[in-house]
Amino acid sequence: MGDAHPKYPLLFSPLKVGNVTIKNRAIMGSMHTGLEEQADGHLRQAEYFAERARGGVGLIITGGISPNEEGGGGAKLANAEEVARHRVITDAVHEADPEVKICMQILHAGPLVRSEACVAPSAVASPIGGYTPRELDEAGIEKQLSDFANCARCAEEAGYDGVEIIGSAGYLLSTFLVRKTNLRTDKWGGSYENRMRFPLEVVRRVRAAVSEDFIVIFRIAAMDMLQDGMSWEEIVQLAKALEKEGVSIISTHFTWHESAVPTIATMVPRAAFTSVTGRLRKEVSVPMITSNRINMPDVAEGVLARGDADLVSMARPMLADSQFMVKAAEGREDEINTCIACNQACLDHTFGGRQEVSCLVNPRACHETQLSYEPTAKRKKIAVVGAGPAGLAYATIAAERGHDVELFEQADEIGGQFNLAKRIPGKEEFHETLRYFRRQLDVTGVTLRLGTRVDADQLSHGGYDEIIIATGINPRTPAIDGIDNPKVIGYIDAILGRKPVGERVAIIGAGGIGFDVAELISHSGKSSALDIDLFAKEWGVDFKNHPRGGVTGVEPEVAPSPRKIWLLQRKTSRVGRGLGKTTGWTHRLTLSRRGIQMVPGVNYDRITDEGIYCTISGEPTLLQVDTIILCAGQEPLRDLYDALMETGANVSLIGGAYEAAELDAKRAINQAAYAAAAV
Ligand code: FAD
Ligand code: NAP
Ligand code: SF4
Numbered sequence: 001m002g003d004a005h006p007k008y009p010l011l012f013s014p015l016k017v018g019n020v021t022i023k024n025r026a027i028m029g030s031m032h033t034g035l036e037e038q039a040d041g042h043l044r045q046a047e048y049f050a051e052r053a054r055g056g057v058g059l060i061i062t063g064g065i066s067p068n069e070e071g072g073g074g075a076k077l078a079n080a081e082e083v084a085r086h087r088v089i090t091d092a093v094h095e096a097d098p099e100v101k102i103c104m105q106i107l108h109a110g111p112l113v114r115s116e117a118c119v120a121p122s123a124v125a126s127p128i129g130g131y132t133p134r135e136l137d138e139a140g141i142e143k144q145l146s147d148f149a150n151c152a153r154c155a156e157e158a159g160y161d162g163v164e165i166i167g168s169a170g171y172l173l174s175t176f177l178v179r180k181t182n183l184r185t186d187k188w189g190g191s192y193e194n195r196m197r198f199p200l201e202v203v204r205r206v207r208a209a210v211s212e213d214f215i216v217i218f219r220i221a222a223m224d225m226l227q228d229g230m231s232w233e234e235i236v237q238l239a240k241a242l243e244k245e246g247v248s249i250i251s252t253h254f255t256w257h258e259s260a261v262p263t264i265a266t267m268v269p270r271a272a273f274t275s276v277t278g279r280l281r282k283e284v285s286v287p288m289i290t291s292n293r294i295n296m297p298d299v300a301e302g303v304l305a306r307g308d309a310d311l312v313s314m315a316r317p318m319l320a321d322s323q324f325m326v327k328a329a330e331g332r333e334d335e336i337n338t339c340i341a342c343n344q345a346c347l348d349h350t351f352g353g354r355q356e357v358s359c360l361v362n363p364r365a366c367h368e369t370q371l372s373y374e375p376t377a378k379r380k381k382i383a384v385v386g387a388g389p390a391g392l393a394y395a396t397i398a399a400e401r402g403h404d405v406e407l408f409e410q411a412d413e414i415g416g417q418f419n420l421a422k423r424i425p426g427k428e429e430f431h432e433t434l435r436y437f438r439r440q441l442d443v444t445g446v447t448l449r450l451g452t453r454v455d456a457d458q459l460s461h462g463g464y465d466e467i468i469i470a471t472g473i474n475p476r477t478p479a480i481d482g483i484d485n486p487k488v489i490g491y492i493d494a495i496l497g498r499k500p501v502g503e504r505v506a507i508i509g510a511g512g513i514g515f516d517v518a519e520l521i522s523h524s525g526k527s528s529a530l531d532i533d534l535f536a537k538e539w540g541v542d543f544k545n546h547p548r549g550g551v552t553g554v555e556p557e558v559a560p561s562p563r564k565i566w567l568l569q570r571k572t573s574r575v576g577r578g579l580g581k582t583t584g585w586t587h588r589l590t591l592s593r594r595g596i597q598m599v600p601g602v603n604y605d606r607i608t609d610e611g612i613y614c615t616i617s618g619e620p621t622l623l624q625v626d627t628i629i630l631c632a633g634q635e636p637l638r639d640l641y642d643a644l645m646e647t648g649a650n651v652s653l654i655g656g657a658y659e660a661a662e663l664d665a666k667r668a669i670n671q672a673a674y675a676a677a678a679v
Contacts, residue, residue, distance in 0.1 A: 010304035023099045024058040029315030030105040032063040033366045034356040036075030042085040046092035047368040053096035056325030064107025067151035071108030083158045090159030103162035104155045110172025121176045122183040128258045149205035162215025168253035173199040203245040215248045222252035225259035229549025236283045243284045251289035252277040261539045262586045266341035267426035267529045278308035295339045297328035319365040334439045338432035344666045348581040360666040363673040376402045380465040388416020390655025390668035391470030392437040397676035399444035410453035420495045424516045425527035456643035469641040473634035473656035482607030488628045502626025510569040514631035522561035522594045561594040572601040634660040
């Protein structure tokens with residue numbers, strides 16, 4: 001064994017699992033990418049995983065693969081043809097680095113399968129499933145068990161180093177364990193011993209179907225966050241029984257998908273749940289994996305140093321930066337493109353069911369065969385105007401490719417609107433993206449000119465081959481009678497604290513920014529994203545006593561808003577409907593617990609010194625407020641572009657300057673990355 005890493009000695013220490021050595025303690029956790037079901041998905045996954053293997057991770061776990069049609073079907077592994085496709089993936093990973101291990105996750109989604117043919121221990125529909133499942137009879141149970149064994153056998157044949165069986169989240173195995181989803185009275189239900197029987201039998205069959213050195217990981221719900229969910233004693237009993245059945249590693253998972261506690265969103269403190277793994281680790285001797293909001297090497301090292309786990313799973317952080325572990329190893333952690341836990345391009349896409357997964361901060365994620373930053377054959381002199389996310393992404397990628405890039409920013413700092421976003425409680429991670437870009441500007445050699453507002457004349461005479469306008473947006477001022485009343489302020493002034501905000505406030509516009517402003521002005525005290533105890537209190541989690549499900553079951557303690565707030569929109573649809581698929585509910589719930597009135601169907605009639613006169617669902621109403629904050633969307637800022645077009649310069653638009661409607665950082669960075677890859 002070589003010398004210990006000076007900064008991350010535990011993270012970079014190998015771990016022996018039976019006769020297999022995992023070269024370090026970092027796991028790329030399982031994530032469904034949408035590539036699994038595609039015709040050429042195996043080729044794209046091969047490159048996606050191989051890049052992560054080259055990036056230094058010790059063990060990769062694939063997205064969920066079903067053992068049969070009932071389990072989800074879209075991506076399954078059950079026959080020779082499917083084995084051949086998976087072989088492409090395992091070969092690519094082992095060629096990239098023969099020391100890197102790759103395990104395939106076997107996922108039988110049970111009642112969460114979107115089909116009438118879905119199955120479960122009992123005919124109990126999930127609150128988030130589309131169908132009432134068919135209760136499995138004895139033959140059905142036997143079929144599932146033998147399909148699991150067959151799937152594991154196929155995985156070994158396909159070259160995987162192991163499998164992970166998911167026994168959590170509301171998928172099939174976990175529904176056997178929990179009383180509310182298992183109403184059976186035969187040997188597969190009733191007592192806890194009976195409810196454990198199916199998951200344990202799956203492990204027994206899988207173990208018997210594969211060779212001794214094949215890794216078998218079981219993902220257990222160490223805190224399912226369900227009212228009347230699993231008790232701590234039941235979890236320990238299951239872990240001990242799994243150990244007896246010969247699992248190689250236990251991975252701890254937190255939550256079922258239906259639970260109302262956020263476990264990975266950006267407002268969850270870093271490493272919030274690892275203490276639970278630490279408690280379970282004391283009960284068994286198999287290595288234990290922990291996960292959730294571990295997004296930087298020092299966080300991972302801290303978890304290992306506390307003895308919370310043997311291995312640390314980082315799923316989204318490996319999307320955000322495939323070279324995470326190489327950078328950590330080389331002391332270049334300030335170059336890590338950190339996952340900000342926004343879910344916008346990963347889980348929102350998966351659960352939205354329509355788009356392929358990618359990453360807001362790294363559009364190459366899952367698109368490795370389609371977007372690459374090759375060195376340029378023809379070095380160009382490029383001016384980029386605006387150092388918001390779009391300008392930063394464009395400038396750093398173009399410079400990385402070898403172009404000579406000058407970046408102009410009128411403010412004294414880079415970041416554009418991210419400098420507003422980072423001030424919102426729960427969005428502290430946005431600081432990391434700014435740190436990443438600051439460092440990338442140096443590493444790639446961009447010439448940064450801060451405090452420099454350029455005009456068309458300077459640019460057109462600057463000798464540039466290309467001019468990229470990334471000047472962003474102007475907040476929209478809606479045409480409402482009395483809009484210039486001194487009560488009315490813009491969201492930028494409100495967020496920066498440049499203008500006072502009174503005790504009674506109306507927010508016009510309930511998009512992402514309206515919600516963020518409501519969060520900011522209704523918040524008091526410390527951000528719970530930075531304090532695990534506070535987070536637990538706000539979301540009703542009891543880490544210490546671990547009642548059933550880990551949740552207290554009483555209305556969580558939320559600091560009341562210091563202001564009376566109305567969050568208004570014209571649309572008659574539910575307020576906040578357009579927010580992220582996997583995070584929108586957390587924002588709606590937080591604001592309603594603080595007593596914020598979210599009002600749809602508003603017609604703004606006029607603003608006076610009394611407040612805002614509006615018609616709400618046909619009823620004339622006066623909201624007597626001290627302050628009205630405008631969060632009514634944005635218009636592109638294109639003056640410079642228009643002026644440059646007249647000079648005949650070679651100029652193009654990206655980000656908010658190109659299109660402000662529904663613009664977010666995901667689209668801004670994505671558009672910039674593709675443009676910079678092509679220049
Ligand atoms: P901007 O960020 O607006 O940057 C434009 C830059 O150009 C500015 O720095 C400006 O100073 C500079 N500039 C303008 N004119 C000139 C000139 N003539 N010369 C020099 N410099 C100039 N998006 C998400 O995806 N997820 C979120 O969670 C999220 N949260 C947000 C929260 C808040 C409070 C706000 C305000 C926005 C949030 N957004 C979020 C939106 C996101 O920040 C924007 O979509 C993104 O910043 C747009 O990037 P951009 O580079 O096009 O423009
Ligand atoms: P937005 O999401 O488009 O919302 C604008 C709001 O203003 C809407 O509620 C709209 O609703 C209202 N509005 C539009 N025109 C109006 C008018 N003329 N008069 C009165 N109201 C009007 O834009 P945003 O909130 O400014 O956010 C900008 C971008 O940043 C968005 O794309 C968003 O996704 C992104 N962002 C994301 C997050 C996140 O957490 N993911 C957070 C912040 C921002 P009605 O038309 O119904 O009134
Ligand atoms: Fe992380 Fe957001 Fe990227 Fe998902 S999209 S990996 S949450 S930064």
